[in-house]
Amino acid sequence: MLYIKSLEQAVPVFKALGSDIRIRLIQTLLEHQEMNMNELASSLGITNGALTSHVKKLEEAGILAILPEHSGHGNQKVCRINVDKILVDIASNNDSPAEDSYSIDIPIGNYFNYSVYPTCGLSTTDNLIGEVDDPRYFAHPSHVDAKILWFGRGFIDYRIPNMLPPGQKIDRLTLSFEISSEAPGVNSDWPSDISFFLNNTKVGTWTSPGDFGDVHGMFTPDWWFPNWNQYGLLKMLVIDRHGTFIDGLKISDVNTQQLTFTSQDDMVFRFQVDEPSQNIGGLTLFGKDFGNYNQDINVKVHYTPNV
Missing domain, CATH: 2.60.120 (Jelly Rolls)
Incomplete structure (x- = not known):
C-alpha cells in the first residue's frame, strides 16, 4: 500500500496516473506480474525510448519498481507494480x-x-x-x-x-x-x-x-x-x-x-x-x-x- 499523507504529497501520483498509456502500462503489469522493458514496450506498441519516460514517472511516484532481471540476461531491467492500493489522507491535519x-x-x-x-x-x-x-x-x-x-x-x-x-x-x-x-x-x-x-x-x-x-x-x-x-x-x-x-x-x-x-x-x-x-x-x-x-x-x- 502507498500511503500519502496530504493532497500536496499526492500530486506526483495524480500526475503519474493522468495518462492513458500509463494506465495501460499498469494494467499490463498487473496481468503479467512482471515484464522486462522490451516485452513491455512491445506489448504497449511503443518504442523503448517512449516507455522509459512513462516508467520513470511511475517509479518516481512509488507505483512501479525496476529491478535487475533474475535470469541474468545482459543488463535488462524488469518492471513490477510496487503497490496493491493507494490511500490519500485528504484530511489528516484538519x-x-x-x-x-x-x-x-x-x-x-x-x-x-x-x-x-x-x-x-x-x-x-x-x-x-x-x-x-x-x-x-x-x-x-x-x-x-x-x-x-x-x-x-x-x-x-x-x-x-x-x-x-x-x-x-x-x-x-x-x-x-x-x-x-x-x-x-x-x-x-x-x-x-x-x-x-x-x-x-x-x-x-x-x-x-x-x-x-x-x-x-x-x-x-x-x-x-x-x-x-x-x-x-x-x-x-x-x-x-x-x-x-x-x-x-x-x-x-x-x-x-x-x-x-x-x-x-x-x-x-x-x-x-x-x-x-x-x-x-x-x-x-x-x-x-x-x-x-x-x-x-x-x-x-x-x-x-x-x-
Whole structure:
C-alpha cells in the first residue's frame, strides 16, 4: 500500500496516473506480474525510448519498481507494480490539535515474547535459524537477526519504546508492516484472521488473503527457496481518537482515549493467530531484505499535552 499523507504529497501520483498509456502500462503489469522493458514496450506498441519516460514517472511516484532481471540476461531491467492500493489522507491535519511525534523501526527479530506452533521458522538474510517447524529456535540468541519469521498459530510480542515526555498522552499510534498468511508451501488463497493487541487490549482483526509465492520477492535473497513465502502486503494500522483502522478502513472502536499511557508505561504490541478465529491460517512477517517493501515494523507515536 502507498500511503500519502496530504493532497500536496499526492500530486506526483495524480500526475503519474493522468495518462492513458500509463494506465495501460499498469494494467499490463498487473496481468503479467512482471515484464522486462522490451516485452513491455512491445506489448504497449511503443518504442523503448517512449516507455522509459512513462516508467520513470511511475517509479518516481512509488507505483512501479525496476529491478535487475533474475535470469541474468545482459543488463535488462524488469518492471513490477510496487503497490496493491493507494490511500490519500485528504484530511489528516484538519481535526488534530498541534502535536509532536517520534518514530521507531522495530526489527522483525526484536520480539521479546512468543508462543508459536508449526508450521514455523525464522531466517536471517544468509541462512535459516535452526530447524524449521521447531518452535524452540524462536528462543535462539540469533533470533534478533531474523529478517523473516512465520508460524501457523500463536502470537508474537514486540515492545514499542515509550519515549513520551512527562505530561503527554498518545493522540495517534501508526504501525506499518509487511505481512501475509502462512500456508504449508505457498497458497495465495489461504485466508488468516490476524488479530492485533496493544497491552492485552484487542484493537482489531484483519484477514490476510493468502501466502504469496507466485513471483520472487523484490528484496528476498536469491538463495531463498522458490516454493516458500516470497512477499506480503504492506498494511498500515492506525489507532487514533476515532477508532482503529487498517489502510483507512475502520476495524474497531478502540481508540487512544481508551488506551491511556503515561511516560512510565510499557507499550506491547502483539500479532496473534489463534482460536476462536474462523480462519487460522498463520502469519508471516517480512523485515528489511525480505519481501517487497524492505522495511521493518515502522512505528510512529503522535502525542499531545495531557490536559
